[in-house]
Every structure is written in structure tokens, then in C-alpha cells.
Amino acid sequence: MSTPRKQVILGAYLGGVNHHTAWWHPEAGSQIDFSSFEHTARTAERGRFDFFFLAEGLILRERAGRVFDQDIIGRPDTFTVLAAIAAVTEHLGLAGTINATFNEPYELARRFASLDHLSGGRAAWNVVTSFDAFTGQNFRRGGFLDPADRYVRAEETLNAVRALWDSWDAEDVVADKESGRFLARPDAGAFAFHGSQFDISGRFTVPRSPQGRPVVLQAGVSPQGRAFAAANADAIFSPYGKLPEAADFYRDIKARAVAAGRAAGDIKILPSASFVLGDTEADAIEKYHAIRNEQVTGQTALILLEQIWNRDLSGYDPEGPVPDIDPDPDAAPIIQGRAFLHQDRFATVKRLREVAESKKLTLREVVIDQFERGPLIGTPAQVAEQIDSFVQNDGSDGFIVGSHLVPSGLDEFVDQVVPLLQDRGALRTEYTGTTLRDNLGLPNVRSATAVSNAKGL
Amino acid sequence: MASNPLHLGVALDGAGWHPAAWREPNSRPAELFSPGYWTDLVATAQRGLLDFVSIEDSLTLPGVPHAPSDDAVDRVRARIDANLIAARVAPVTRHIGLIPTVTATHTEPFHVSTAIGTLDYTSGGRAGWQVRVSGTAEEAAHFGRRALHDLTPAEIAAAVASGTFPDQVHELFDEAADAVEVVRRLWDSWEDDAEIRDVSTRRFIDREKLHYVDFESRFFSVRGPSITPRPPQGQPVVTALAHAPLIYEFAARGAELVFVTPGRATGPRAIVDEVAAAAARVGRTGEPLRVYADLVVFLDTEEATGPTRLARLNELAGAEFTSDAAIFAGSADELADLLAAWSADGIDGFRLRPGVAVDDLAAIADRLVPALQGRGVFRTGYPEGPLRALLGLPSDVPNRYATA
Ligand SMILES: Cc1cc2nc3c(=O)[nH]c(=O)nc-3n(C[C@H](O)[C@H](O)[C@H](O)COP(=O)(O)O)c2cc1C
DSSP: HHHHHOOOOOEEEEOOTTTTTTTTTTTOOOOOHHHHHHHOOOOOOOOTTTTEOOOSSHHHHHHHTOOOSOOOOOOHHHHHHHHHHHHSSSSSSEEEEEESSSOOOHHHHHHHHHHHHHSSOOEEEEEOOOHHHHHHHSSSSOOOOOOGGGGHHHHHHHHHHHHHHHHHHHHHHEETTTTTEESTTTTTHHHHHHHSSOEEEEEOSSSOOOOOOEEEEEEOOSSSHHHHHHHHHHHHEOOOOOOHHHHHHHHHHHHHHHTTTTOOGGEEEEEEEEEEEOOHHHOOOOOOOHHHHSSHHHHHHOOOOOOOHHHTTTTTTTHHHHHSHHHTTOOOEESSOOOOOOHHHHHHHHHHHHHHHHHHHOHHHHHHHHSSOOOEEOOOHHHHHHHHHHHHHOEEEEEEEESSSSSHHHHHHHIHHHHHHTTTTOOOOOOOSSSSHHHOOOOOOOOHHHHHHHOOO | OOOSEEEEEEEETTTTTSGGGGGSSOGGGGGGGGGHHHHHHHHHHHHTTOOOEEOOOOOOOOOOOOOOOOOOOOSSOOOOHHHHHHHHHHHGGGSSEEEEEEESSOOOOHHHHHHHHOOOHHHTBBBBBEEEOOHHOOOOOTTTOOOOOOOOOOHHHHHHSSOOOOHHHHHHHHHHHHHHHHHHHHSBBBOTTTTEEEEETEEEOOOBBBBBOOOOOOSOOOOOOOOOOTTTTSSSSSEEEESSHHHHHHHHHHHHHHOOOOOOOTHHHHHHHHHHHHHHHHHHHHOEEEEEEEEEEEEEOOOOOOOHHHHHHHHHHHSSSOOOOEEEOOHHHHHHHHHHHHHHHTTOEEEEEEEEHHHHHHHIIIIIIIHHTTTTTTOOOOOOOHHHHTTTOOOOOOOTTTTO
């Protein structure tokens, strides 16, 4: 009874560049015009969210060598949009998903530190490690990375980026007109980083930013991904939004963080979640089914399964049974440019067959039933209750929520669910600090020295 | 409005182009990395109805060009990312062009293309790109992916005198030209009407209107299409600063605007001819390359004359100010005379580099612009439309991949 109620952390994402986003809806707007980003970000800030979140994909998705034409496609450059959102919001954190494989540490450090300055301390980097020769075709450095090496590179990239951020102390810019001294020390920004992936040295141009170190998020669930996050990240963007598996993940990550010498509270677990609100529970469930039915067309269902089977399934009837053939892991990938989150194809296929069998579902119905990460469905009161109890029961520390409807979808969540969360004492009614670290209850990092002191080095 | 109105932009760099600018009473050196400083500067430029602001940047500390970073502590030895400054300013401005410098040498053309393309979206068609080539060993060491050797002062002097550059320099500009080509192809890789949102057939996109750019050169290859739809301007405005025929050629290959640095004594005629010759050598067709003259300006203000201000700044810096561009110190009217004379000599527009950002930008907006308006050579209000139109460039740019 004495444990204080956990505060729910909320992130907001603009509809995904995938079949979840209902571009066919009469109210759907642009997913590239800045007005859509502005609307969603302002709405999130009105709802006292912790941050706005952008995913990333650096190549258009293809099936058998042709670009998907059913789903919404087209994204802006993450940094550029986040810096623009900084102009139209005041407190909202600005989290960008940026690949560790297709960027160099000097630029990453520079752009995130610049964003942190230009937003008054609201920048966050979601480190992702998707890599493949397919995406690499868009980049001069190419894209092949042995799967075993991607977290080696990610970890080294992050260490190099942090070394760059730490090359300036908060006191290094004196800017004293009278004495004519601009820098406190001649070697401000000097850095050298030598590792297996990078051998770089010189001077970093960006003075220490308001947060010192922008917030770091990670998305990835393999053992290497978990180890990387537990040791390095301030938060995890997790795919687990349902209770037994979410609680297991939560315990696992917090335990790993503690083993890595951190406090359990130093790392926040944030699953992504969509939501559907209704006047009654039945109404919400009906709406949810209608939305899923529209999202998962027969063709979309086949494509989603093709990624697991890695076979051309176009000959199968979406309204028929789940394909009876085995996956073909060794063939050239049929679906490209889409992060693959199923660790074991055969196990996934087995599970899908079992579900279809026991629930008497068609191929498309199985996809509708199984490919949803844990939506929040119900009346506003029920959804507020689901969120709060999920967090209080250590399913997570909050959610990253988004709607299938861009850009107005978040409005009803903020109008109807947020006040109830606030009534429950689970969400702030006003922002108290100025930086994203303040929002998340993480200390700002004023200097490299402070980092080593905090770690007891 | 005169039929041939004058085009006028400013180049922003930290506290201003004089190394002691940050020490002036009105300067805000502690805010050089904060958004308010930059939005104020660009708002002033927009108040002056200027065509654009460009924002300097480099992947190394600002300082003496071609000299490895020294240990000076009396200068602004820091900067933040120019594209992000432009992005931060875009939603709070409406008309003025935003031309950040982005280095082409160590960066990914794919990221540059989406970054500038996105700036074009967030600004409603006001984006440009000042392409910068990086040739220093120091900058290369920040990336650790290639070794560059620094040209010695003697090599630089010899190159400038003879017009012949060492191979390394040719390579760097060839590579940058490829980067510009890739960026432009990626901007075109979606046709304007590729997004169809056809509910009846459940097709969001007409994939026949997406194009692989399939660029391959000895420097890199990029496949495409872009992840970002074609920017509102189709092709945002590409610019480059150039001081020699090799670089004029580079600009003529890929840019709409070239910034040049005529001397006060010689005037711009010879450079205008050299640029035209360079354009002919590289076989440029279509829209002519627009030639903008750069000038560092110290204008008369309420408080002191331009020459007095410059002398005081030089004293603070302990050295006479020098620049690659001509230095002007004087009244708005004198500057208006100079701009008129250079316009008559074939210059298409001007980019002023404020000696002290806060003071000289205000003087440009509040003194120079009214002087030009009084002569009937400068706009008295912004027209609606994209940056390209403001600059007198065709605003309907054909897409290289469109067939219909
Ligand atoms: C919730 C979640 C969101 C992700 N979002 C992105 C994304 O926006 N862009 C991207 O390139 N990869 C994304 N990924 C993919 C991860 O970066 C990573 O490549 C993938 O999870 C495989 O890593 P793992 O083996 O550690 O799970 C995401 C992964 C998860 C779990």
C-alpha cells in the first residue's frame, strides 16, 4: 500500500507506414504534410504525453521485386520533422528512430545534439539495428552486416556517439564579451574513439546540449538486443502488449539492467499499442473488428504470411485454410524492407496452424487474430483502467500509442482517456520540468565527469 | 516593380562573419545554439523581404579555413547543424527561402535528399541546399572512412594562380557532383501524382510512377526510389559557393545558383564570363546558372558608421579582417549603388554576409532594403509561391522520369 502509484509514460506515434494505417478512411489525411505531424504532436502535448515518436524505414517495402502498393508509403526525414515539431511544441519529447548501421557516429551525435539544443532538451534516439543488403542498396556504405555483428556495431556506435556528446562539458562555453574568452578550454570538443568498427578522432562541433546526453531508446527483442538495451538504453520500445509475455519481458529487462549495475528504474519499458474507443464495450469491440477487417485484406494477409513462410503464397485462398507447406528459410527473401520480428519461422507457423485449428479460422482470420500486438479496446474508462493496471502490475512503464487514423486519431484518446488517467493520479496534469529527461524522471547529464561520478567510477 | 528586380539573400554564420562579432554589445553569444536566436535572425530577414537566408555549416569547428583547428579560445569555436536550424525556423516563417549548408563529402546522398526534401515540405516549398565539399584531413578523421591529405598553403596558392588543382580536389568535386545528381534523381523518383489513394482498387500508390534511380559511379551506387515523395518544389534550389573555374564547373553541372566572390576593385565582369565559360565547357543547357555575388557588409547603424564598427571589431580581434569575399563598410545608399553597378555588370543577385549578424542584418532589413525599394529595384511585399518562383526560376520543374 505504501508503494506510490507509478506514473504512466506516454509516447505518441503518427500512423505506421504499413497496413495498420487506414488511408482509405474518409477522414484520413496526408502522412507527409507537416500539418499532420503538427496536429498529432500538439494533440499529444495537450494530453501531457512524454514524447512524440517517429519510426523509420530506409527503403520502400517490396514483394517479389515490386513495391507494395496497398499500404501507405512515404516518410519524411526524421530529424527534419522533429526539429520542425520543436517549433510548435514546448514540452513534448522528440524521439526519432535512426538506424545505427546506415549512419556515422559523428553525424548522429551532431544531429541529435543539435536537435537537443533546438528543442531545449527534448531529443531522443531510438537505436534500431535493422540491416540488410537490400536496404544497403540506398547507401554508399552498402548494407551488409553479419547478423552477429549488428549489435557490436550498434553498441560501438552508441559508445562513440556518447563519447562525442561527452567531449564538451556544460561549462565549456564562456562567451564572455568583456574578456574576449569564448571557450573555457582550448580543447573543448576534442575526442578520440578507437574500436573494432570505428577509428575516429578530432573535434566535435556541438557544445553540450541541455540534456547532456539525449535519451536513448532501443527496439529489438533478441537476447543480444535485450543485453544491449539493459546495459545502454533509457527506454525500450517493446512489442509485448499482452500480459503474461509483457510481464516476463519486463522482469527480464529489469533484471538484466540490475545485473549490468543499473537501477531497475533507469530503464523504462514501453510497448506500442493501438486503441479503439466506444460508448460501450460491445460498441468498441465491434468497431475494432470492423477496423481489423479493413486493415487485413486478403492480399495483406497473404503478404504477412509470405514473410513468415518466405514463399510465394499467392495461390492460396485467403478465405481458405492456413497453408500446409513448410516455410523456406533458405530461399531468397520474398518480402524485403520490412523488419522481421519472428525469431523462429517454424515455431510461428506451428502456432498459427494450432490457433486456426482450435478457433476454426481461415487464413485471413488467423492473421486478423494473431498479428495484433495488444490493442486497448473499450470505453474510455475501461481503456484508462487497462493502461493504469497494466503499468501498476509491471506489464510496462507506459505505452507508445497511435491510431490507425492520421492525423485526427489521437484526438479522442486525449479528450476522453487522458482526463481519466489524470483523475486516477497516473498521468501529470501539467508538465513540471523542461527536458524529456525531466518528463521521464531521468537525471540530466551535465558533464562527462558527472557520468563517471554517477557510475561510481 | 522593375522588370528586373534585384535578388537579395543573406548568409548566416554564428554571430556574424567577423571573428569578433560575438563581442559586440547587441550580439547574443550565449544563445548561438538556441532556437530563439535563429528564429529572431530569420524573422528579421523576412521583415526585410529578402529572398533567402543561407546557413553556414561544416563537419568541423568553424575557424580559419584550410588551417587545422588551432587552440584559439577567443572565437566562436562551435556550431550546430544548419539543416536542423532551418527545420526549426521553417514553421515560424512563411515566405523566406531557407538554404542550409550540407556537406556532400562524408554524408549519404540518400539522407541529404530526404532531409532537404522534408525541409521543403515543412517550409511549404522554401528549401534549398548549399552543397559543401570537405577536403581537410581533420574532417576526414571525424569519419575515419578515408584518408585525405591537407593541401599546403603553397599548393593552394599554386592552384589558385594556375587554375589547376591537384587530383584529390578534382576527385572530391567529381564525387560531390555525383552526390548532387543522386539527390536530384531521388527527388524525382516519385512522380507528383504517384499517390493515388484509390479506395475502389485498394491501391495507395501507382507503382508505375515510382522509379529506381539506379545510380552507379566509381564513388558509390544508390538504387532508390526515395522514401520521401517528391518535394513540393519538385527540385529544391541547389547552390554552391565557388572561387575557381573548376568549382564553377561543379556548380554549372548541378546547381541553380552559384555564389561568387568578385573583388571590389575588379568588379564581377570577369567572373561572370568565367562562369559562363565553365557552363559551356560542361555542356549546361536549359536554365542558365544564376550568379550571385557574396559581400561581407558592415553597414552604418544608429550607433556608428560601418567603417567605425569595422575598425572597432578589428581592434577587438587584434587583426585586420580579411575574407574571400569583398568587404563593404559604409552606408546603405553606398551599398545600393554598388549592387546597382554590379547588377549592370551581369550579376543576377547578391548574398550579403553580415559582419555582425544581429546589427548588420537589422541594417539590411531596415536601411538597405528601403533604399533599394526607393530606387524601385526591390519588392515591397512577398508574392505567394515557392522559393524557386521568388528567385525567378521556373517553378514547374519537369520530372526526369515522367513519361506522360
Ligand atoms: C517495437 C519495435 C519497433 C521497431 N521499429 C523499427 C523501426 O521503426 N525501424 C527499423 O528499421 N527497425 C525497427 N525495429 C526493428 C529492430 O531495430 C530490430 O532490427 C529488430 O527488432 C531485430 O532485432 P532483435 O533481433 O534484437 O529483435 C523495431 C523493432 C521493434 C521490436
